[in-house]
Amino acid sequence: MRPICKLCNKNYCAINYYRKGITYYRSSCDECGRSKNKLKPRTPKWKTKGYKKKAACDLCGFKGLFTSQITVFHVDGNLENTDLVNLRSICLNCVEVVKKKEVNWRRGDLQVDY
Ligand SMILES: [Zn+2]
Ligand SMILES: [Zn+2]
Numbered sequence: 001m002r003p004i005c006k007l008c009n010k011n012y013c014a015i016n017y018y019r020k021g022i023t024y025y026r027s028s029c030d031e032c033g034r035s036k037n038k039l040k041p042r043t044p045k046w047k048t049k050g051y052k053k054k055a056a057c058d059l060c061g062f063k064g065l066f067t068s069q070i071t072v073f074h075v076d077g078n079l080e081n082t083d084l085v086n087l088r089s090i091c092l093n094c095v096e097v098v099k100k101k102e103v104n105w106r107r108g109d110l111q112v113d114y
Contacts, residue, residue: 005029046072049082054089059098062091071095 002012003025011029018024026033053072056063064070073088073095074081090098 003027005032007032044072045079045082046074046087049084051082051084051087056089057091057094058088059090059094062093064091073098 002023005011005013005028007028008031011031013025013028014030014033016024016026051072053067053070055067055070057070062069070089070091073090075086075088078086
């Protein structure tokens with residue numbers, strides 16, 4: 001029996017493949033499968049919070065040609081912490097450095113309140 005799509009509970013599930021006379025179905029219908037693929041990646045938290053990625057790297061000053069060369073880094077490693085003091089714009093090169101060793105951010109950059 002052909003199962004009903006779990007996502008919309010409306011359409012029949014799309015056919016996945018046939019094997020030995022048995023039909024295997026996907027867990028969703030064609031429609032839902034397609035719209036799932038079309039979904040854009042979620043907006044990062046820092047963006048919703050109003051942080052703007054800088055054009056230059058906070059660490060080395062590198063200026064990217066494309067904004068994709070600069071990434072937003074969470075100082076404490078917690079992606080949920082979108083406090084402005086926790087966010088840095090750094091180039092992809094520096095991401096590697098920061099990940100591998102502790103970086104002393106410029107003094108005054110970070111205000112820890114504990
Ligand atoms: Zn569906
Ligand atoms: Zn850099």
